[in-house]
Amino acid sequence: MKTIKYLSIFFILFTSVKTSAQQISTAELQVTGLTCSMCSQATEKALRTLDFVEGVKPDLNKNIFVLDFKENKGVNIDQIKKKVQDAGFSVGNLTAVFNFNNAKIDDNGQAVIGTNVYKFLNAKNKTLNGPVKASVVDKDFISGSSFKKKAAQYKTDTYAAGAGTINGKKTRIYHLTI
Secondary structure, three states: OHHHHHHHHHHHHHHHHHHHHOOEEEEEEEEEOOOOHHHHHHHHHHHHOOOOEEEEEEEOOOOEEEEEEOOOOOOOHHHHHHHHHHOOOEEEEEEEEEEEEEEEEOOOOEEEEOOEEEEEOOOOOEEEEEEEEEEEOOEOOEOHHHHHHHHHHHOOHHHHHOEEEEOOEEEEEEEEEO
């Protein structure tokens, strides 16, 4: 009986760790500066080198790439931006489907989920469950003019810097709108 109990606990812990590793399932990435199909191919090739990317579907008419992510891999949003920039282009917008499991947003709009810290600019005192579509509105994820407007509107050090101090440690903070 004890063996079954321990195996059940192990199974619950193992499956919960796997679920938390997969937090973002898909994303729509708008890339600016693309002028030809060669540009699009270079960006697509760069994005496919990310170990957490399962698939890339380009839409050349809208300069959008639909990204599907591997189930058991954590997604690094900053690495996506870096790959686009390394290919010679810029991120115009990144909207992703985040899979939340009882994620509590505090009265400042902040949620710590696993190793990531998210600051929701338009949500406070909420609990998020299931798939939620959110846009990353940090610098280099939106146009320069949009970033300036949001920086003037929100006037927080963490938004301007993209980082803040959490538990005494400088931490990357992703700013999102839902």
